[in-house]
Amino acid sequence: MLLLAAAPSAADQSSVQELQPMAEESFQTLLVEGTLSDLEQGCVEAAAFGLSDRQQQLRDRLLSVYPTPQTMDEVLSNARVLLTCRSPEGARMVLGRYLPGAGADRERWLRLSWQAADAALDHPRAARALRRLVNGDLLALEQLELIEAPGASAEPGEPVMVNGLDQLAHHEEAAGDRLAAAEVLLSGRSIGRMAARRLGRAAELLAEEDFDRADQLLELALDQAAADEAWGLAVDLLRVQLRLQLAAGGDGERPRQRLERLTARLDDQYSSWQLQDVGEPGPALRSPRDPGGHAAVDPLTDAPLP
Template identity: 45%
Template sequence: MPPPLISEPEFQELLRTAGLDRLNVLCRQLVDAGDDIRLRQLRERLLTIHPAPQPLAVVLANAEVMLSCRMPDGALTVLDRIGPARGAERVQWLTLQWRAANAALDHRRAALALERLAAERPARLETLLLPLQQRTDGSWATRSALEVLASHLESAGQTSEAAGLLLLSRNKDAPAAERLAQAARLLAGLPPEQREPLFERALEQAAAAGSWGLVGELLAAQASLPSSPETAARTAERRLRLSRRLDDAYGEWGALRDAADPASAERRQALRGQLRSPRSPGGHAEGLPAPAPLPPLYSGRPGRSGNARTGAPPATAPTPGPAPLPSSGLPVPSQP
């Protein structure tokens, strides 16, 4: 272990007299040095340096230093000493409470803090950005409070609530579309009677946002899950209509793949003639070279053939690695 940063008498004097700013610096130094014994003493001091009652600003500063000192449980203890009234101060308090609970992996308490934040500003949960991690330049990586709360609910096993929350998204941008896709993933494990209404809401929102690719993903996910014959037939019909609307030969071919009637079989055959290799003219990989052949699985020692471990001669002459796999002939679905 490296020598201590300061002598023991100096350390004890700092514990007794230093303020939060100096203790914060000291904590970072001790963390970097891996001095667990002194860190434990410092963390105990942070719990008692400003006993209750204290103004909100002091409580928040104390909790911030505890988070910096990797003491999220202690930060929660300090934050519990006060309960601000509704308003901007309560939003600050709840945001820091969420940060501490999130750092402590206390999903129940983190979700509770976000639910209280939602009660403070119901219309802003989707647009409220929570700080996740501080970057080296001092800025913060953030994430929507709506997504964070959904993650906590999922971790707590409340899958249906998490999916329903994600479907509250009212924006029409790319992050909102991603929330719908996440909701669809969560819906997969629900009973059909709970799952189907949520799928309908997701489809309506994706269609309203014009995210036709996402609509296709939702319909494909819905078709892959157990459902009633009526729901399965409706989903298949929707997939077929969507693929024709987008002039998506691949999507239409997939929608008709399991159909057994003669008309569908004839249409499938016609669609196969429209499918092409991605490297064909018009494909997304047009002009790109074919992948190089893989090397042989075993080539033996230089100058020898056969099995190097057993000394057995090869049954046949060594052959080059496998040729590139033939293309499936399926194009990338048309973009909406």
């Protein structure tokens, strides 16, 4: 009876079998005879089992799966599967086989071109693709939600959505053009929490070149955070303002006082401790942004931001 109880059931055996990658013979057949969809599934399986050799063989096959010249649909499908197979450079090569005209084909091509450049960390190319996608209209870019290509080590799951305007600012900054990144952020028309974040980041990007403007932007950011009652974000912005003022040779007294008043209103002992800059925090202290912290508090409607 004990032996029977310990033996795996048929369902358990089936589950174990399902967790195994395909046999080598089947994989070699897939490389030769598999459709684009078959090759995509092979890429997903190879990534799931960490089979880098198989991934590379699949990438090589995907570069020649269609004879050239290809149709637009074939090019886009081929490039998309190469991105699934964690080969953004391969996707870029395939996309280069077809130059679309205007219209929907151009938009699809540019979205995939951005995905490939983003996944390859080719920030200048990614920025160009985004600007071309909206013909330079940053207000239109702010309305776009983009899907990131899966990263080299990403686990299967829900697609990652990013805002077009914020992504362009990220690429410009990563490419080394901090002023262009700030201009992109400042072109946004959102209000409240989103505007506060963008204004705050633009201030950090501009601080070295134009401290006075950066300080003014932080004041605007604080107004937006207060209007949205985003008090945890307001604390973060005041800390940025304090840091930038100290870096510029100031005493940081005003943002320090405002931080002290705001954190007192929020009962944010963690930030109060940081302002005192003494010792290590006790176990009862935590950041308001940490789980269980005070970033989400009851509305403070009795007065504007201190």
